[in-house]
Each structure stands twice: as C-alpha cells, then as structure tokens.
Amino acid sequence: MDIQELEVQVTTHGVVPDSVRQYATDKVTQLTRYTNRPILFAQVKLTLETNPRLERPALAEATLDLNGQPVRAHVAGHDLMEAVDLLEDRLRRRLDRHNHRIVILTKEGKFVAEYFEFGRSSGLAIDKNDTIYTADSESTAKVHPGWQRGVRIGSLKDGKVTVFIPPHAVPNSADGTMGEGIAIDAAGNVFTAEAQLRGVTKYVKDQ
Numbered sequence: 001m002d003i004q005e006l007e008v009q010v011t012t013h014g015v016v017p018d019s020v021r022q023y024a025t026d027k028v029t030q031l032t033r034y035t036n037r038p039i040l041f042a043q044v045k046l047t048l049e050t051n052p053r054l055e056r057p058a059l060a061e062a063t064l065d066l067n068g069q070p071v072r073a074h075v076a077g078h079d080l081m082e083a084v085d086l087l088e089d090r091l092r093r094r095l096d097r098h099n100h101r102i103v104i105l106t107k108e109g110k111f112v113a114e115y116f117e118f119g120r121s122s123g124l125a126i127d128k129n130d131t132i133y134t135a136d137s138e139s140t141a142k143v144h145p146g147w148q149r150g151v152r153i154g155s156l157k158d159g160k161v162t163v164f165i166p167p168h169a170v171p172n173s174a175d176g177t178m179g180e181g182i183a184i185d186a187a188g189n190v191f192t193a194e195a196q197l198r199g200v201t202k203y204v205k206d207q
Helices: 018-034 080-097
Strands: 008-013 039-048 058-066 069-077 102-105 111-115 123-126 131-136 150-155 161-165 168-170 173-177 181-184 190-194 199-203
Touching: 008 018, 018 039, 018 058, 018 080, 039 080, 058 080, 069 080, 123 181, 131 181, 150 190
Parallel strands: 008 039
Antiparallel strands: 039 058, 058 069, 102 111, 123 131, 131 150, 150 161, 168 173, 181 190, 190 199
C-alpha cells in the first residue's frame, strides 16, 4: 500500500525537541501503508516526565480516526525516540487487525501470502496437514460488516475455507457465543477458549 497524506496533530508536555515532533509526524503518516481503510485524522501526545525515579519517563500516545472508528495506543520508553518507535509498532499491529486477514511469512519474515477468508481472527492454530483453524469472536455489523462470528477451517496452501462452525447458543445471549482462542488435538477435535462462559468449549470431529 502507498503512503497517503494525513493530518497529524502533535501536542507536547515537557522538553520535546522539534525534531522529535517531526519524527512522530513522519512515523504516524507512514501508518497509512498498513491499512486498506482511510485514516482521516491523527492525534499524538508526547510527554517527557522530569521525575528521575521513572525508568521510562518518555510517554507517547495516539488516537487515529480510522474511517470513523478510533484506534488508540499508549506506550512508555527510555527516551522520546524510543517511545515514538514503540507507538508506531503498536499502532501498526492494531491497524492490521482491522484488515481482517491472515498473513503468511517465512521464518525470515518474508511475505508469502495473505488470506481474507477467515474473518476477524482472534485465535489461530495449524495442524500437521497445513490446515488452518481460526476463531472469530469479534465480527459484528459495525466491526466487520457482512461477516459472522465463528470457527473457520481451511487450507494453509490456498486459503480456502472448507468448514464453518457458527456461534453456539448460551443463556442470556441472543446471538450465541464464540471463543477467542483456539486449539486442536491429534484426533482433530477443536477447542475454543470463551470469555463469556469463562471456560473451554469442545467441538468433536465427525467420524
């Protein structure tokens, strides 16, 4: 993705050099490369505390307007440059969550492929046959329109989903519940960790 123009508002507290303000502006602007949705506005606050007892006195926080949806991050560093780098890294990872994709990389970090068919995955497991199991507990009409929460199972090789397990019914939940974490056993059974139930749900593989 290309870098887009972005209005970045930077406020400071304490002694913050202009070079650091510009560094923060440049870093946040580069974040537009990591999302397929427009960032309409960005607010950044840089603070350098004077308390000598603080191990990480440099604070950086930001709020991005991701096409009407706020994306926030707050970090602390040993110095302001480190804090800005940490802020950029945290925002980049949070923005990528909104891309609703799985990214395949080599051990060296080289990009191989990306799959958009598995929803807004919060948990992922891969078995010895290169089958992907994902848990999507967050897709809603607002967060991920047109998608339903559930477990999706498919191929690591081509990214095609072959099995979908919808949310299961529980008391006091009109649309059911779905786990956030996911695991599999040698027999092919699926386990999801569910915050709403405060427990684990097991899905048994058909024989």
